[in-house]
Amino acid sequence: MFNLVTRFQAATNQALTASVIITGVVIALTILQLFKDDVWNLQTTQVTNFKPTSNWKYSYQYGSINRKPKENTKLQFNLKTDLSHLFNWNTKQIFIYLTAEYPGKSTGSSNKITYWDKIITNPNDAKLDLKNQKSKYSVYDVEKSFRERNATVRLEWNIQPHIGPLIYGSTEELGQFQFVTNEKK
């Protein structure tokens, strides 16, 4: 009865059950920790000094089709925040990103774009104080131009655990800026 195969089966069964239980406990503890640390709030965040710029582009990577002009925008800003409390024993990385939201043409339409993002894996790098940070991406709209609309800026983050659920958070509105449009060359 107790040959090699049944012993092996019993051992793997035991190991599997144990790891499922341990995983469940770790995830439950992580969620409790996240609530305790209040990781959905970044009270002290300041993003200021917005400097939007614009450019006309004619290549496919910049959103242009058939060499038609497409407006690309960038945003320079200052950012001050402290993400230390988002880290705990089950945090693999924090992905932090600066978004701008602006209305579309029709009612009920809306757009949100990312100008800048950063991956932070070390809690020692969690204090950010960036001056005149340049935009990481050159951003175009679904329309030809941004038409000098107003945009709302937020700082958002995604907490990635070693094991378990992905957590997302966002600040309230941190400020507004108006897209500038250059005369077409």
Add this chain to the structure above:
Amino acid sequence: MNIRQQLTQFLSLAYVFTSAFIVWKSLSIIANSHSPIVVVLSGSMEPAFQRGDILFLWNRNNLQKVGDIVVYEIEGKNIPIVHRVMREHHNFEKQLLLTKGDNNAVDDISLYSKKQQYLNSKTDLVGTVIGYLPFVGYITILITENVYFKYGLLGILGLSSLISNE
């Protein structure tokens, strides 16, 4: 040879397979996705996801948010891609998404079909990543990409079934 014992063995094997199938399909219905669990195949989302990690998907969000990690399939290509939403544009009818891998320098526009600039969140997505298990899926990569491992595993399984019949 005991026929009854053989039949019981066959039945328990069938039981294992059907219960696995039932669990998979139930997850499919709950998550509203044709593949609710995927294995990461590329390093384009490192350090968040490595090859062999397992992701749990959810496909019942009406709108995707910027920063969500989505799994999408491009028409004509059968490989699901796991990348982060970088921009979203929506109205009442549809939502367009532009994605990018955290570890890639540029956005995904070159991965899409020719002349395709955005993903359509209704038709192109397999789901949004909500949970994460590291490394467990590496066995499927070994099976699909390493022939020695595949036939070795099959051999061991076959051998063990022969031995256990004694």
